[in-house]
Amino acid sequence: MKKIVYLDHSATTPVNPTVIKKMNPYFYEIYGNPSSPHQLGRSAKLAIENSRSHFSYLINAKPEEICFVSGGTEADNLAIKGYAFFNRSKGNHIITSVVEHSAVLNTCRFLEKQGFEVTYLPVDQYGQVDPDSVRKNIKPSTILISIIHANNEIGTINPIKEIGTIAKDKNIIFHTDAVQSFGKIPINVEELNVSLLSISGHKIYGPKGIGVLFIRKGIKIEKLFHGGPHENNRRPGTENVPGIVGIAEAAQIMHNTMKESETKIKSLRDYFQDELLYRFKNIRINGHPTNRLYNNLNISFNGLDSEILLLYLDKHGIAASSGSACHASNLEPSHVIMALGQSYQKAKSAVRFTLGVENTKDEIEFVLNILELFFSKNKQSW
Ligand SMILES: *Cc1c(COP(=O)(O)O)cnc(C)c1O
Numbered sequence: 001m002k003k004i005v006y007l008d009h010s011a012t013t014p015v016n017p018t019v020i021k022k023m024n025p026y027f028y029e030i031y032g033n034p035s036s037p038h039q040l041g042r043s044a045k046l047a048i049e050n051s052r053s054h055f056s057y058l059i060n061a062k063p064e065e066i067c068f069v070s071g072g073t074e075a076d077n078l079a080i081k082g083y084a085f086f087n088r089s090k091g092n093h094i095i096t097s098v099v100e101h102s103a104v105l106n107t108c109r110f111l112e113k114q115g116f117e118v119t120y121l122p123v124d125q126y127g128q129v130d131p132d133s134v135r136k137n138i139k140p141s142t143i144l145i146s147i148i149h150a151n152n153e154i155g156t157i158n159p160i161k162e163i164g165t166i167a168k169d170k171n172i173i174f175h176t177d178a179v180q181s182f183g184k185i186p187i188n189v190e191e192l193n194v195s196l197l198s199i200s201g202h203k204i205y206g207p208k209g210i211g212v213l214f215i216r217k218g219i220k221i222e223k224l225f226h227g228g229p230h231e232n233n234r235r236p237g238t239e240n241v242p243g244i245v246g247i248a249e250a251a252q253i254m255h256n257t258m259k260e261s262e263t264k265i266k267s268l269r270d271y272f273q274d275e276l277l278y279r280f281k282n283i284r285i286n287g288h289p290t291n292r293l294y295n296n297l298n299i300s301f302n303g304l305d306s307e308i309l310l311l312y313l314d315k316h317g318i319a320a321s322s323g324s325a326c327h328a329s330n331l332e333p334s335h336v337i338m339a340l341g342q343s344y345q346k347a348k349s350a351v352r353f354t355l356g357v358e359n360t361k362d363e364i365e366f367v368l369n370i371l372e373l374f375f376s377k378n379k380q381s382w
Contacts, residue, residue: 155296164193183254206250
């Protein structure tokens with residue numbers, strides 16, 4: 001297969017070979033059921049508990065506050081439905097935002113059908129939630145606030161610490177979806193004032209099908225599944241041992257290389273952005289100019305239908321996306337770009353490039369050349 005220039009790291013990442021090496025023995029050597037009392041079972045159990053304590057250390061949590069789940073989607077569902085169902089006697093109001101990932105948005109929509117009331121806060125032109133609007137929308141019946149840390153489409157980073165402080169002052173539980181930010185921005189659950197936080201393995205060069213929900217000590221949630229007493233009686237089912245070992249290793253590598261990855265990827269992204277702004281007129285960068293993930297470049301090409309460009313890029317071996325991968329089969333414009341106040345046309349023209357550690361300057365040059373070719377063939381106002 002021709003080598004792919006992969007610029008879709010917010011959709012998923014390749015698994016780091018070191019992570020694969022670490023996972024391998026847990027498929028065919030230490031394959032025991034962690035609940036079994038024999039040697040193989042005990043070894044698997046030990047691997048889980050070591051991973052749990054390593055992982056907890058990285059976000060300044062306690063090991064018993066780490067709940068391994070099947071991914072970011074389950075983490076969001078368990079946080080929001082789990083908290084809402086267990087605590088509905090305290091109130092039925094939830095605050096979230098219009099730019100959440102579908103795992104949060106659709107969970108909230110489901111809860112509305114179950115008798116909960118949900119406020120979807122708007123965002124500013126950069127996609128940020130104003131902490132003041134969170135404060136103003138709190139009512140006596142508010143039990144939960146869920147605001148995304150860094151947006152998966154435009155990379156905008158929300159003022160989570162400020163929102164967390166407001167929630168704490170009002171004694172309201174605060175959840176954040178940190179699937180995109182984890183490993184790129186230091187996360188300390190104490191400093192951020194969060195009680196529930198979602199992480200996914202495959203967005204941090206780890207495996208798919210594994211995630212973490214941080215659940216602050218003392219917080220009671222309703223289970224989504226019923227079965228055995230696994231994961232401190234919060235998530236039944238035989239543990240995904242290789243996945244758990246893999247996500248802990250991937251998280252450790254992200255932690256160890258955080259600074260150097262940022263320096264490398266940010267300089268590539270900035271070069272890409274500067275060249276685009278220099279070479280093409282009538283384009284617009286979506287998301288916050290500075291408070292944005294260093295690997296994100298989301299651009300609206302005025303008058304373009306992004307699907308046509310994406311097909312052209314794909315034909316040349318370049319993988320990018322229009323907004324969220326989860327909506328890739330849906331030709332409606334992104335709900336996130338629409339929320340920035342852009343027209344339907346502009347939203348339909350948004351293309352997302354998300355860079356990763358393996359990208360090179362040569363690859364960016366190649367993409368720039370292909371873009372020039374595309375726009376010279378499709379002469380309009382560019
Ligand atoms: C990818 C993603 C999810 C879903 O995670 P999965 O592990 O794919 O279920 C949730 N939230 C955000 C912000 C994401 O980018």
